[in-house]
Amino acid sequence: MADGKRENRRGQEPPVTASVGIAHDKHAHMILYASPWRVTWTMGWPAVAVMMLWGLNAILDAVFIGQLIDEQALAGAVLAYPITQLTLGLSSLAGIGGGVALSIAIGRGDRDLMRRLPGTVLAIAALLALAYAVVGASLAEALIRAMGGHGELVDIGASYLRASALGGLGAIAGMSLNMLLRGEGKMRLAAAYMAVGLLVNIALTPLFIAGFGWGVAGAAWATNLGGLVGAALVWLRFARGRASYPVDPRWIGLHRELVRRIVSLGTPAMIMSSMGLVQALVVFNVLTRIGSESDIAFYGAAWRVLIFLLTPLFGLMRAFQPVAGINYGAGQWERIRQNFWTFVAAGLAIIVPIWALMTAFPEQTLALMLPNMSFSAADLHHFRVLMMVLPLLPVTFTALALLPAVEQPGKATLVSVSRQLVFYVPVMLILPRMIGLPGIYYGATAIDIFCALWLLGLVLTTFRQRGQDQSDRRSPARA
Secondary structure, three states: OHHHHHHHHOOOOOOOHHHHOHHHOHHHHHHHHOOHHHHHHHHHHHHHHHHHHHHHHHHHHHHHHHHHOOHHHHHHHHHHHHHHOHHHHHHHHHHHHHHHHHHHHHHHOOHHHHHHHHHHHHHHHHHHHHHHHHHHHHOHHHHHHHOOOOOHHHHHHHHHHHHHHHOHHHHHHHHHHHHHHHHOOOHHHHHHHHHHHHHHHHHHHHHHHHHOOOOHHHHHHHHHHHHHHHHHHHHHHHHOOOOOOOOOOOOOOOOHHHHHHHHHHHHHHHHHHHHHHHHHHHHHHHHHHHOOHHHHHHHHHHHHHHHHHHHHHHHHHHHHHHHHHHHHHOOOHHHHHHHHHHHHHHHHHHHHHHHHHHHHOHHHHHHOOOOOOOOOHHHHHHHHHHHOOHHHHHHHHHHHHHHHHOOOHHHHHHHHHHHHHHHHHHHHHHHHHHHOOHHHHHHHHHHHHHHHHHHHHHHHHHHHHHHHHHHHHHOOOOO
């Protein structure tokens, strides 16, 4: 308290949370006052577990479809899968936007905003699910054809997509409310609820596919119901008054100011999560035109390795968001800076050893997914080029979590949109025509390196400006 009074005399207000009691919650108190490495460990491992569970969910769907039906059914579902992942982007708009707003509100002690925040997030999720249901159900066949489907694969893929869309409220609401739970700092609880939803999915998928005879649609309905169970668990926690902040569980609606704020803060995460579909459409169309079927299979395997390695970074990104938001709401910029670099270091500690091993032994890595394929020297070189960006990605992911959490979502949105539309689409349409297949790998890596350096510059500028602002406030007033 003495330190807080001293800072106040020097012109810097103490954290708002200290006066309203929010920081008495052990998670918020830990985020505000514990050592950066303790914060990173406590928040990081459950968030990484959540993302691993989410990835496992998709893998198990493929396993059940392949084992219980046949290879053709799996191929149809694979065509629909990138489209169904729009549910993650829509969930990120509502859930990440709401989670960032909640973290800042906890730091500031804004109790009025907290009360209506969950109901607003749920209402936004419901509207997004309705839009997904209308588009997905009415255009299912056309969308599968756009992904390259033909013949019976169109009907199979459309069946999976239509079921995902019609029951999308479960998946979107479940993920959105789980992200809101993470915004509160309850990472272990979020992981536990995600695990319950996954177990429901595992139990229902074979029943729906084989027992009820729903085919691939059964896998989609099981995923949706698993998400709905997860959403119900979060809302039941609100109804029982167990949240660490005040919630009105009877209020579900669209609070105008909150909607504007949630959409603004959640847009970068939505773009980052959804634009992979644009990337897949562009790259696979280019590969179809200039490459062979083995080139397509090789790129798909290499891309899956990269996505797998990104999973823990997605987890750390989600964990850093409430850390940055709560400290920002409390006015603790030095804490934000310290935690930013600690989370980056944690990401490097996870990624670099695996990256070094896979770069040293690329053939053994790729053989796990393509056991019958012989890899040329050019293939292995392309794999190394694609993996080259990995040591920079902890900066990219942590920066994309930081900027919305400190109320600068426009900068993160600009980078995300520029990566996909301004850079990725033109480069992939032009460079491979000029230099052939290597252009896909060189182009993708060059874009990601440029965006990582761009984000690093934005972060350093933000820290420098805030540091100067605090110095100006602390300096004695001049006559």
